[in-house]
Amino acid sequence: xxxxxSLTRAFAGSPPVLNNISFRVERGEFVxxxxxxxxxxxxxxxxxxxxDQPNSGTVRVADQPVTQFTRHQxxxxxxxxxVVFQDFKLLPNRTVAENVSLPLExxxxxxxxxxxxxxxxLTRVGMPHRQQAxxxxxxxGEQQRVAIARALVHDPQVxxxxxxxxxxxxxxxxxxxxxxxxxxxxxxxxxVATHSAELIEKYHSRVLVLGDGGIRDAGSGGSV
Amino acid sequence: xSETPAARQLQFAARLAMQGLARAPLTTMLTILTASLSxxxxxxxxxxxxxxxxxxxxxxxxxRVSVFLKPGASDARGKEIASQAARNALxxxxxxxxxxxxxxxxxxxxxxxGAALDQFPDPPLLPTVEAALKPGDTDLARVQAFxxxxxxxxxxxxxxxxxxxxxxxxxxxxxxxxxxxxLALLAAxxxxxxxxxxxxxxxxxxxxxxxxxxxxxxxxxxxRIPYFxxxxxxxxxxxxLALLAAAFGSSWVFSELAVIPESLYSGFGFSFLSWGAVxxxxxxxxxxxGLIAMISVRPGAGSEWIE
Numbered sequence: 001x002x003x004x005x006s007l008t009r010a011f012a013g014s015p016p017v018l019n020n021i022s023f024r025v026e027r028g029e030f031v032x033x034x035x036x037x038x039x040x041x042x043x044x045x046x047x048x049x050x051x052d053q054p055n056s057g058t059v060r061v062a063d064q065p066v067t068q069f070t071r072h073q074x075x076x077x078x079x080x081x082x083v084v085f086q087d088f089k090l091l092p093n094r095t096v097a098e099n100v101s102l103p104l105e106x107x108x109x110x111x112x113x114x115x116x117x118x119x120x121x122l123t124r125v126g127m128p129h130r131q132q133a134x135x136x137x138x139x140x141g142e143q144q145r146v147a148i149a150r151a152l153v154h155d156p157q158v159x160x161x162x163x164x165x166x167x168x169x170x171x172x173x174x175x176x177x178x179x180x181x182x183x184x185x186x187x188x189x190x191x192v193a194t195h196s197a198e199l200i201e202k203y204h205s206r207v208l209v210l211g212d213g214g215i216r217d218a219g220s221g222g223s224v
Numbered sequence: 225x226s227e228t229p230a231a232r233q234l235q236f237a238a239r240l241a242m243q244g245l246a247r248a249p250l251t252t253m254l255t256i257l258t259a260s261l262s263x264x265x266x267x268x269x270x271x272x273x274x275x276x277x278x279x280x281x282x283x284x285x286x287x288r289v290s291v292f293l294k295p296g297a298s299d300a301r302g303k304e305i306a307s308q309a310a311r312n313a314l315x316x317x318x319x320x321x322x323x324x325x326x327x328x329x330x331x332x333x334x335x336x337x338g339a340a341l342d343q344f345p346d347p348p349l350l351p352t353v354e355a356a357l358k359p360g361d362t363d364l365a366r367v368q369a370f371x372x373x374x375x376x377x378x379x380x381x382x383x384x385x386x387x388x389x390x391x392x393x394x395x396x397x398x399x400x401x402x403x404x405x406x407l408a409l410l411a412a413x414x415x416x417x418x419x420x421x422x423x424x425x426x427x428x429x430x431x432x433x434x435x436x437x438x439x440x441x442x443x444x445x446x447x448r449i450p451y452f453x454x455x456x457x458x459x460x461x462x463x464x465l466a467l468l469a470a471a472f473g474s475s476w477v478f479s480e481l482a483v484i485p486e487s488l489y490s491g492f493g494f495s496f497l498s499w500g501a502v503x504x505x506x507x508x509x510x511x512x513x514g515l516i517a518m519i520s521v522r523p524g525a526g527s528e529w530i531e
Contacts, residue, residue, distance in 0.1 A: 049439065071444045079441035091433055093247070103440035105236045108229025154440070 001027040001158060001189040002048065007057030009043055017043050018054070019213030025191060027157075030184040032200050033193045035210035041193040044210065045162045048191075049083055050074040062157040079107060082151030082188070084180075086163035088143045090135040096122070096146050097131040103154040121149045125179055141172035148179050152188070159183055161192045165199065173199060233446060240433075241453035244426050255422040256461045262415030263466030263509060267497070269404030271474055274501070275494055276397045281359060283393060287386040289315075289371060291353040297379040299351070305377060306353045314370055318355040326352055350381060364394040419458050419513045420520035423451050427521045448518045455517025456510045463509035471496050 002025040010016035017040040025031050033041055046052035047059055050066045059067045062080040069077060082103075090099050097118050104114045122128045125145040135143055144164060151159055161180060165173035177192070177199055184190040194200065200207055207218040245252045291309065293302055302320040309318040321329070326349040331338030341348060353374075357367070367390065371383045427434070434447055478494040497505070 051439075075438070075441050075443040075446075077441075078439060083439050089432065089436055091436060102436060106233070106437060106440050106442045106446070108231075108233040108236070110227075110232065150440075 001025055001029070001062060002191065003058075003060040004044075005058045007044075007047070007054050007059060009040070009047065009052070009054045016055075016213050018047075018210075018215075020057070021210075021213075021215040022057075023208055023215055023217065025189060027189055028184070028187060030181065030190045030203075030205045031192070032203075032205055032207045033191055033210065034195055034197075034200060034207060037195065039210040040213070041195075041210055042162055045083075045160055045193060048160055049078060049081055079103075079154065080157045082154070082156035082159040084144070084147050084151045084159070084161035084164045086166040088135070088140075088147040088167075090143055090146060090150075092135050095132050095134055096127065096138070099135070099146060100150045100153050102150060107154060117153055118149075121153045122146075124152070124182070125149045140167050141175065144168060144172075144176050145179065148176065148183075152183055156188060159188045159190045161190070163193055163195070165194065165196060170198065174202070177203060234449065237446065237449035238453050240450035241457065244430060244450060244454055245457060248426065248429070251422060251425070252458070255418055255458055256465065258418045259415040259458060259462035259513070260465035260469070262411040262418070263463050263505075264469050265411035266408040266415075267466050267470040267505065268473070269400070269408045270501070270505070271470060271497055273397070273400050273404055274497060276393065276400055278495065280390075280393050280397060283386065283390060285357075285359050287357075287390070289355040289357065289367070289374075289383065289385040291355070291374050291383050292381045293351040293353065293379050294381045295350060297351050301379050302351050302353060305374070305379065306355075309353055309355045309374065312355075312370055314357050314366055316356045316358045318353060321352040321354055323349050323351050326350070364390060415462065416513060416516045419455050419462075420516050422458070423454055423517040424520050426454060427451060448521055451521050452514040452518040454514075456514035458517075459510040459513025460506060462513070463506045467497075467502055467505065 002023075004024075005022050007018055007021050008016050009018040017038075021044075033044065035041055043052060047054055048061050048066070050069065054067060057067070058065060062077065064077040064080075066074060066077055091102075094102075097115075100118045100122060101114045104117060109117075119128060119131070122131060125148055127142060127145050127149065130138065130142065130146075135146070138146065144167075148161075148164070151161075159180065164180070165176050168176060173196065180190050180192060181203065192199075204220045206220060209216045209218050289309075291305060293305070299320065299322055302322065306318045306320040309315055323346075327341050330341060330349060367385055371385045371387075374380055375383045434442075437447060474494075474496045478496075481494060
């Protein structure tokens with residue numbers, strides 16, 4: 001489902017952040033991507049969703065060669081990917097329902113279908129009663145639930161979450177992770193970038209560790 | 225149409241555009257006002273040019289080329305010259321007017337002084353060939369060539385084609401086209417630059433929104449469509465304002481000009497642009513504003529394109 005081959009990304013005047021790394025994530029897997037700050041987690045995420053280009057190497061996400069795509073092809077490829085950001089990136093002047101509906105609006109879905117799917121996914125994340133609220137009226141945990149709902153509303157094959165619990169306390173972090181696990185149980189391949197050992201140890205999933213430009217497959221969470 | 229995904233995507237883009245404009249109402253209004261001032265200059269120049277064109281056309285309709293033959297020229301020769309003139313592509317009709325007929329017409333046109341002609345033993349007016357030009361042809365050079373050709377005939381005394389008035393109108397028309405065209409071009413550049421600048425500001429203000437839409441699969445073309453709609457709306461609103469202002473302004477100027485006696489300007493009626501011209505202006509202003517707005521946010525055009 002995700003295949004990274006000999007990927008290198010270097011920024012001018014610095015050693016490579018990612019140096020010839022390769023790994024695979026199979027369809028339906030739940031994988032943690034961890035490492036110290038500056039190890040390249042966010043850079044790798046940006047490359048996976050086509051927001052950054054590697055210096056060399058190839059990347060396939062949802063079986064699509066995202067590093068070889070034109071801007072237009074890349075946009076179409078992103079429609080099978082859901083993304084969750086650490087800082088939520090909810091649009092402040094749109095309601096919860098409007099934020100969640102954005103991926104469906106981009107796809108040109110009918111309004112009735114959009115309303116139904118938005119309600120359904122907000123129910124899944126426990127937020128059906130806050131449809132008309134604005135992001136500023138929500139707590140951090142609620143905002144991240146909305147962000148996850150937005151990432152899931154178009155049923156993506158791959159869900160990429162970059163430090164989704166970075167701004168949340170432990171209790172809320174666990175509840176967010178449960179939502180991501182549930183999305184995985186429904187068939188999505190999920191990659192979660194985190195530096196929280198607590199989360200990794202609690203959920204026994206495969207862990208990829210980034211550091212010193214390389215990547216190491218550390219097996220399941222308990223062994224990290 | 226409304227059931228296809230592409231149509232719904234366009235509707236969504238239009239909503240984004242309207243939301244973008246509504247979020248900065250003051251900026252939107254100021255942009256429309258600024259652009260409408262530029263468009264007003266264009267419409268005004270166009271109105272003046274159109275009225276001068278109309279004046280030239282009207283001049284052609286009412287003024288005839290009069291070929292005065294030398295005294296003693298025979299009626300047969302006069303008819304030949306009329307026939308020759310009628311074959312020219314510029315001429316609608318040409319006829320020979322013997323001195324007696326010319327005198328009779330003079331009496332009809334000027335009854336107060338017409339009786340003075342009776343004091344002459346022979347008709348004092350010269351035999352004349354009168355040629356009416358085809359409406360719509362205002363090319364001065366061709367009329368001049370036509371007149372010069374007639375002047376060369378040995379029986380011809382002189383040719384009158386309203387030379388002074390026609391040349392003055394032609395010079396005025398050329399000057400209006402040159403100066404008005406340059407001013408209109410400058411005004412168009414200023415207006416469109418205003419639209420482009422404001423749309424780029426709007427783009428910068430909404431970078432987060434564009435980022436999210438991009439992450440969830442909006443294509444680069446789709447991301448530009450809301451700005452196309454924004455530009456179109458600004459162009460349409462500005463052109464309507466400019467046209468209204470120009471229409472009221474023209475109406476006032478024309479009503480003031482109505483005091484000029486009709487005989488001084490051959491009964492030419494001033495008018496604002498035709499409905500066709502008005503609609504064309506609105507359409508072109510809207511489309512060009514939309515395209516300029518769309519181009520102004522293209523990747524690499526100086527905007528912070530997030531991808």
